[in-house]
Amino acid sequence: MSMISITNLVKKFDDMRALKGISFNVGHGEIFALLGPNGSGKTTTLEILMGLQSFDEGVINYFDQNGKAKSNIKIGPVFQTPVYYENLTVRELIKYYSQFYKAPTDRLSKYLDMVNLHNKLDCQFKDLSGGQKQQLSIVLSLVNEPDLLFFDEPSNALDPQIRQKIWALIRTLKEEGRTIVFTTHYIEEAEALADRVSILNMGEILVTDTPQRIIQDYNENYVVELALEEPFCGDALEQLGVRNAKLNKGVFSFCVNAIDGDVLQTVKQLSEKFNIAKFSIGKSSLEDVFVKLTTERSAS
Amino acid sequence: MNRLINFFTMQCIIAARSKTALLWSFLYPFVMLILMLSVFGGMNGDAVAGDDPRLMTVAGVLVITVMSGGIFAITTVLSADFQNGVYKRLRVTDLTRFHVIGGLILRQFMIILLGAFLVCLGANLIFSVPLQGDLLTILLLLALGSVLCCSIGFIIANVCHRPQTATAVANGIFLIMLFLSGSTFPKTFFPEWLNIISHSIPASYLYDLLESQLFYNERLADNTHTLFVLLAMCFVSLALAIKTFKWE
Numbered sequence: 001m002s003m004i005s006i007t008n009l010v011k012k013f014d015d016m017r018a019l020k021g022i023s024f025n026v027g028h029g030e031i032f033a034l035l036g037p038n039g040s041g042k043t044t045t046l047e048i049l050m051g052l053q054s055f056d057e058g059v060i061n062y063f064d065q066n067g068k069a070k071s072n073i074k075i076g077p078v079f080q081t082p083v084y085y086e087n088l089t090v091r092e093l094i095k096y097y098s099q100f101y102k103a104p105t106d107r108l109s110k111y112l113d114m115v116n117l118h119n120k121l122d123c124q125f126k127d128l129s130g131g132q133k134q135q136l137s138i139v140l141s142l143v144n145e146p147d148l149l150f151f152d153e154p155s156n157a158l159d160p161q162i163r164q165k166i167w168a169l170i171r172t173l174k175e176e177g178r179t180i181v182f183t184t185h186y187i188e189e190a191e192a193l194a195d196r197v198s199i200l201n202m203g204e205i206l207v208t209d210t211p212q213r214i215i216q217d218y219n220e221n222y223v224v225e226l227a228l229e230e231p232f233c234g235d236a237l238e239q240l241g242v243r244n245a246k247l248n249k250g251v252f253s254f255c256v257n258a259i260d261g262d263v264l265q266t267v268k269q270l271s272e273k274f275n276i277a278k279f280s281i282g283k284s285s286l287e288d289v290f291v292k293l294t295t296e297r298s299a300s
Numbered sequence: 301m302n303r304l305i306n307f308f309t310m311q312c313i314i315a316a317r318s319k320t321a322l323l324w325s326f327l328y329p330f331v332m333l334i335l336m337l338s339v340f341g342g343m344n345g346d347a348v349a350g351d352d353p354r355l356m357t358v359a360g361v362l363v364i365t366v367m368s369g370g371i372f373a374i375t376t377v378l379s380a381d382f383q384n385g386v387y388k389r390l391r392v393t394d395l396t397r398f399h400v401i402g403g404l405i406l407r408q409f410m411i412i413l414l415g416a417f418l419v420c421l422g423a424n425l426i427f428s429v430p431l432q433g434d435l436l437t438i439l440l441l442l443a444l445g446s447v448l449c450c451s452i453g454f455i456i457a458n459v460c461h462r463p464q465t466a467t468a469v470a471n472g473i474f475l476i477m478l479f480l481s482g483s484t485f486p487k488t489f490f491p492e493w494l495n496i497i498s499h500s501i502p503a504s505y506l507y508d509l510l511e512s513q514l515f516y517n518e519r520l521a522d523n524t525h526t527l528f529v530l531l532a533m534c535f536v537s538l539a540l541a542i543k544t545f546k547w548e
Contacts, residue, residue: 050392052547077392083385087317088310099306100393144393 009058036200042183076141131162307403360483370449433513454541
C-alpha cells in the first residue's frame, strides 16, 4: 500500500528543467532512498514533498493505511545542514519546537538516550559537534510524532562512527513503523538502509527497485580487480579486449557478465606480461550500477 | 495564540543572548542621546518660550531607537536567519507567517520600549531634561513606530536575496530617515524642497507626533492628520511585510 504517490513531477527553474517528469511510490513503513550525484534533483524532490517548493507539473498524493487520500500528513524534516537557532540550548529547542506542534516535550527522551544527547541538554546548539547537531536534528524531527520523515543527506560529511549511530537511529525509526524518504550520494548508505532506491540523474529517474534487484538487473555480475607490481599502461587492458577499466589507488577494476574462459584468458595474458600483486573476483555492488548508469546517461 | 507567545518567548531568549542585538538596541541609542544632547542641547530650533528645546532632541533619539530596533535589527537578524535556513525548518512546523511576523514585532516592541525607557531615564538623570507628555500616547506612538519600522525591516529582508544587500539597503533607508525625519536636525533648517521629501518619509510623522507630545505637550487629537498618515503607513507596510514574507 503506497503512502506517497508521485506522478510525472516537473520542476523548472527559469528555463532549466530540474525535474523532468519523475514518478515513484513510497509504501507505508518503507525506507526509500533517492540516490544521485550532486545536482541530480534529490533535494528539490524532497523539498517539493515537504511543501517547501512548488512544482510545475505532475501529481503528488498521500494515502493513509487504508488507501484513502490524506491531506494533513504529519512530516518530520532533517535538512542537509542542521538549521536551528545557535544560541538556544538543546532543552529549549526541544521545548519550543514541541510547543509549535502543541506536543509534549518528554516524548524525545528515548531518542536522546540513543544518541547520547541526554547529558547535553543545557548546551547551546552552537557548542555541539557537527555529528551531535545532525543527531539532534533527527531527534527534533520526531517532536510531532510524524507519519513521514524526510531526511536530506542525513550523514553528509560525518565521520563513520557518527554515521553508524545515525543509521542505527534510522533503523529504529523503521522498526517503529515510520516511513522514511531520504536522499544521499553515499551509495553504501542507500544499500545499508533502503528497502527501495531510486537512482536520479539530471532530473530523471534511471531506475527504482530494491538495491539487490538493481544490482542483479542492471549490471554485469562480477568485478575483477587487478593490482600489478610495476607501473602499468592502461592501454594494455584495452588491447586485451577489456573496456571501461577503472584505475583507483593502483588497482584496476572491470566488470564482466560471467567468469568464463575469456576473463581467465585475459588474466593469464596479463600475468605473462606483468607481475600481478593482487587478483580478486567479487560480486558487483550498487556503486558499480550507480556509476555505470549515471555515466552512461551523462555521456548520452 | 499559544504559538505566538511561544515564538515570542523563544525570540526574547535569543535576543537576550545576542551581544549584537543588545548593542544596537540599548547602547547605540544611549550613545546617540549623549552625543546629540551634548551637541544640540543648546539649540532652539522652533522652540517657544517655556519649552525645553532638549525635549526635541529626546524625541529625535526615541525615533532613532525605534528605527534601529525596527529596521536595522529585523533586517540584519532575519536576512541572516533566512540564509541559515532557520525559517525553512520553522515553516515545516505548525507556525504561520503571522506567528513569525507577530512574534518578532512584539519582541522588538519590548526591546524598543526598554531602550526608550533608558533614553528617557538618561535624559532626565544625566542631563536633567524635564520630561512631559501623556505616557499612554507615547507608548501608543512607540508601538506604531515599532510596527512601521519592523515591517520595513521585514520587507527589506524579504526582497533582498543576500544578507549583505539587505544590510546595505537597511543602512541607506536608516540614514535617509535619520537625517530627513527631523530627528537629528530640526526641519526648520531644511530648504523647502527638502521639506517635501521629508514629508514622504514615514519616520518624519513618528517624529512629529513624538515631538508634539514631548516638546509641545499637545493632545493626540490635535494631530489627527499626522496620526492618520502614520496609521496608514503602518497598515500598508505591515500588509507588504506579510505579502512578501517568503521563509528563506
